[in-house]
Amino acid sequence: MKLxxxxxxxxxxxxxxxxxxxxxSLFTSQPGISKQIRMLEDELGVQVFARSGKHLTHVxxxxxxxxxxxxxxxxxxxxxxxxxxxxxxxxxxxxxxSTTHTQARYALPKIIRGFIDxxxxxxxxxxxxxxxxxxxxxxxxxxxxxxxxxxxxHFKDLIMMPCYExxxxxxxxxxxxxxxxxxxxENIASFPLVTYVFGFTGxxxxxxxxxxxxxxxxVVFTAADADVIKTYVKLGLGVGILAKMAVDEVADGLVxxxxxxxxxxxxxxIGFRKGTFLRGYMYDFMQxxxxxxxxxxxxxxxxxxxxxxxxxxxxDIELPKF
Numbered sequence: 670m671k672l673x674x675x676x677x678x679x680x681x682x683x684x685x686x687x688x689x690x691x692x693x694s695l696f697t698s699q700p701g702i703s704k705q706i707r708m709l710e711d712e713l714g715v716q717v718f719a720r721s722g723k724h725l726t727h728v729x730x731x732x733x734x735x736x737x738x739x740x741x742x743x744x745x746x747x748x749x750x751x752x753x754x755x756x757x758x759x760x761x762x763x764x765x766x767s768t769t770h771t772q773a774r775y776a777l778p779k780i781i782r783g784f785i786d787x788x789x790x791x792x793x794x795x796x797x798x799x800x801x802x803x804x805x806x807x808x809x810x811x812x813x814x815x816x817x818x819x820x821x822x823h824f825k826d827l828i829m830m831p832c833y834e835x836x837x838x839x840x841x842x843x844x845x846x847x848x849x850x851x852x853x854x855e856n857i858a859s860f861p862l863v864t865y866v867f868g869f870t871g872x873x874x875x876x877x878x879x880x881x882x883x884x885x886x887x888v889v890f891t892a893a894d895a896d897v898i899k900t901y902v903k904l905g906l907g908v909g910i911l912a913k914m915a916v917d918e919v920a921d922g923l924v925x926x927x928x929x930x931x932x933x934x935x936x937x938x939i940g941f942r943k944g945t946f947l948r949g950y951m952y953d954f955m956q957x958x959x960x961x962x963x964x965x966x967x968x969x970x971x972x973x974x975x976x977x978x979x980x981x982x983x984x985d986i987e988l989p990k991f
């Protein structure tokens with residue numbers, strides 16, 4: 670059994686059983702991957718993938734167990750490499766962050782600027798996507814850190830820690846009648862709404878607030894990008910509801926109304942895969958982003974057996990408010 674064979678079955682599973690796409694991503698040949706997978710199956714005495722002719726159709730029950738363990742082994746191998754690199758080049762390496770547009774645009778710029786100044790030899794990469802995509806990237810090792818508000822709790826292989834609380838505001842064009850009305854959920858729901866796509870940036874708390882009041886607002890436009898939401902509010906499409914952090918540079922012609930009294934606060938979290946070897950600059954990045962996440966607390970979180978125990982570590986910590 671070779672590490673290369675384990676990597677092949679892991680990557681084939683990740684590429685939806687598309688051997689051609691796997692070969693392209695690994696800069697190797699399709700026949701070579703197929704041959705190595707067959708050799709591994711022969712050695713193990715079980716099929717990892719079921720086939721129809723030359724095509725892989727699905728992962729077998731035995732294959733599901735084997736692929737999961739292969740992923741854990743590959744993760745350990747990467748940790749060993751990182752551990753060695755930590756001692757051979759303590760301020761060199763790479764860091765990949767997967768996050769949403771709102772975090773990338775409004776929460777992270779100052780953190781990134783300071784981090785790059787302190788670690789010029791660390792190659793920093795940022796991926797943007799949906800919260801589910803973000804969590805999956807961290808869970809599969811394609812990103813070191815996932816930073817998001819939604820969906821991280823669905824990935825049990827991630828160690829999640831709270832970073833800060835935030836709430837919402839209402840954005841309307843100048844002269845909009847809502848400006849002169851009491852800002853209530855009932856009054857907001859009487860107008861068409863423009864807000865985040867479901868699953869983005871605390872959207873679930875927003876929906877819960879209206880549901881609790883038996884209100885069914887008309888959401889006429891959704892987007893993942895706060896700047897896009899502001900653009901269409903300015904065009905008169907509807908009343909915008911978005912994160913307060915996203916209105917530090919509101920364009921002329923828009924009025925911002927604080928709506929934090931109407932909605933439950935949301936918590937942005939940072940997550941990374943269990944078993945990850947955290948290098949010194951990775952600890953530093955987390956503390957820059959969330960000052961309470963010092964090395965001691967992060968190590969305690971990593972030592973917890975489950976997320977419930979991990980959450981209790983933060984019960985008495987007052988999170989920063991963005």
